[in-house]
Structure formats: structure tokens, C-alpha cells
Amino acid sequence: PEIPRADLALALVTLWLGRLCGRMDYAAGFIFMRRMGSAALTATGPVLNVLPLAVNLHATEDLPTLAKRLAAQLKKMRRHQRYDAEQIVRDSGRAAGETPLFGPVLNIKVFDYHLDLPGIQAQTHTLATGPVNDLELALFPDENGGLDIELLANAQRYDDATLSRHALRLMALITQFADNPALRCGDAQMLLAEEQTQLAHLNNTAVTIPAATLSDLVAQQAQKTPEASALADAHYHFTYREMREQVVALAYALRERGVQPGDSVAVALPRSVFLTL
Numbered sequence: 001p002e003i004p005r006a007d008l009a010l011a012l013v014t015l016w017l018g019r020l021c022g023r024m025d026y027a028a029g030f031i032f033m034r035r036m037g038s039a040a041l042t043a044t045g046p047v048l049n050v051l052p053l054a055v056n057l058h059a060t061e062d063l064p065t066l067a068k069r070l071a072a073q074l075k076k077m078r079r080h081q082r083y084d085a086e087q088i089v090r091d092s093g094r095a096a097g098e099t100p101l102f103g104p105v106l107n108i109k110v111f112d113y114h115l116d117l118p119g120i121q122a123q124t125h126t127l128a129t130g131p132v133n134d135l136e137l138a139l140f141p142d143e144n145g146g147l148d149i150e151l152l153a154n155a156q157r158y159d160d161a162t163l164s165r166h167a168l169r170l171m172a173l174i175t176q177f178a179d180n181p182a183l184r185c186g187d188a189q190m191l192l193a194e195e196q197t198q199l200a201h202l203n204n205t206a207v208t209i210p211a212a213t214l215s216d217l218v219a220q221q222a223q224k225t226p227e228a229s230a231l232a233d234a235h236y237h238f239t240y241r242e243m244r245e246q247v248v249a250l251a252y253a254l255r256e257r258g259v260q261p262g263d264s265v266a267v268a269l270p271r272s273v274f275l276t277l
Contacts, residue, residue: 059186
């Protein structure tokens with residue numbers, strides 16, 4: 001069966017939030033209408049409730065699979081939508097002002113803004129919303145198949161530049177999944193194009209190293225710092241000059257015994273500077 005676009009959008013937003021904070025498991029708030037019973041159905045004011053939604057992301061899942069899991073989880077939560085969030089805090093033994101139950105808040109608004117009045121064309125407008133502690137994502141699916149996403153933020157925590165970049169990352173995710181619906185959640189990219197360019201520049205640390213042997217390097221260092229320490233153990237200490245002299249003496253002794261360049265020679269020496277030579 002076709003997955004509702006609101007469910008896919010919710011899954012996309014939860015993935016976006018998880019990738020922003022670098023967490024695969026986190027708690028988000030989800031707004032429920034809480035209009036259960038005749039009194040709540042006819043109430044003129046809002047009676048909504050915000051409950052903690054446990055979000056568990058799996059890198060190997062695709063977006064439809066995540067959407068189905070979240071939809072099933074919300075279905076189970078709806079039966080508890082009259083359980084006040086404030087009461088959850090008290091029942092969990094937390095004090096007001098301690099670690100909150102959730103961070104960002106998610107809201108799916110599936111109501112119609114048009115008013116059907118005889119002879120009058122009218123439309124409702126949102127004049128103000130309640131306070132936002134952190135972030136609030138409102139999803140507005142319309143009857144024509146469109147979807148609007150509204151991002152609200154606490155101005156004391158987020159500036160305009162940060163929010164703009166977050167929104168661009170969300171748009172980048174939407175584009176990726178639109179181009180490839182089978183894309184796995186863990187393969188979606190969050191870096192913007194300029195950030196990928198910057199990262200490639202920072203990681204371009206390749207250095208051309210001239211070909212050289214250990215013997216060449218030791219000889220060069222012996223010329224630069226002949227009296228600097230080169231090898232030492234508990235009983236012996238060699239400078240680069242002394243080490244070079246020892247190497248030359250050892251090579252001469254091997255040649256005296258018939259060893260030619262390219263021959264393999266077995267060495268049996270105790271652990272000391274002489275074994276390194």
C-alpha cells in the first residue's frame with residue numbers, strides 16, 4: 001500500500017534531526033489533538049498534548065521503512081494522548097526545570113484552512129503560535145498532494161544563519177530521496193556543496209616524498225647533525241657519526257667474509273644498538 005506523504009515527511013524530518021545532532025536514538029515531542037470524548041470535540045480552544053516520541057534510526061533502512069515504523073509507534077501512542085506531559089514529568093520523579101522529556105517538537109497539521117460559509121469566501125490565518133523551547137517542525141499536507149514544512153525556533157538558541165543552513169540541509173535530504181526513493185538512511189548526505197568542497201580542500205594533504213632508502217636518510221642526517229644522538233640503549237650510546245662508522249665497519253667485515261650486495265645474512269645478536277645496526 002502507498003505510504004501517506006505525511007508519514008514520509010515525518011520520517012524525513014526525524015532523520016534530518018537525528019543527523020543534525022549526530023544521534024541515532026533521541027526523543028522528540030509529538031503533538032496530539034487530544035480530542036477524545038464529546039467535551040473535547042466541541043471545545044473552542046486547543047486541548048492538545050505533547051508526548052515524547054522515541055526515535056530510533058537505522059542506517060540500513062530506507063525512508064518508507066522508517067515511515068512505517070514511526071506510524072505504527074504513533075498509532076500505539078494515540079491511546080495515551082490524554083496522559084499530560086506534565087504528569088509524565090511528575091510520575092517519572094523529575095522536577096520541573098530538569099532535563100526535558102524531549103527536544104524538538106513535531107506537529108502534523110491535517111486540517112483545512114478554508115472556511116465554508118454561505119456566500120462568503122474565507123480563509124483562516126495563523127496569527128501567533130505558542131512559545132518554542134527549542135525547535136518545532138510543523139507539517140502541512142494539503143488535499144492536492146502538496147506539503148509545506150514550517151520551521152519554528154527559539155531565537156535565544158538559534159540565529160537566522162544557523163536556521164537557514166539547517167533548512168538547506170533538509171532541502172538536500174528531500175532532493176536525495178526524491179531522486180532515489182530506495183536510498184538508505186545512512187547513505188543520505190547532510191553536507192552542503194560548499195562544505196563538501198571545503199572538506200575536500202582540508203583533506204588534500206598529499207605530499208610528494210622523494211624516493212630514498214634508509215641508508216640514504218641516515219647518511220644525510222649524519223652530514224647535517226653528526227654529533228646528535230642516533231641510537232642508545234642501557235649500555236651504549238651512538239651519535240650519527242659513530243653509528244655511521246659502525247655501519248661502515250660492519251659492512252667491511254661482511255665483505256671480508258664473502259658477503260655480496262643482495263645476499264641474505266642471518267643475524268643473531270642480543271637486543272641492543274648493535275642489533276639495529
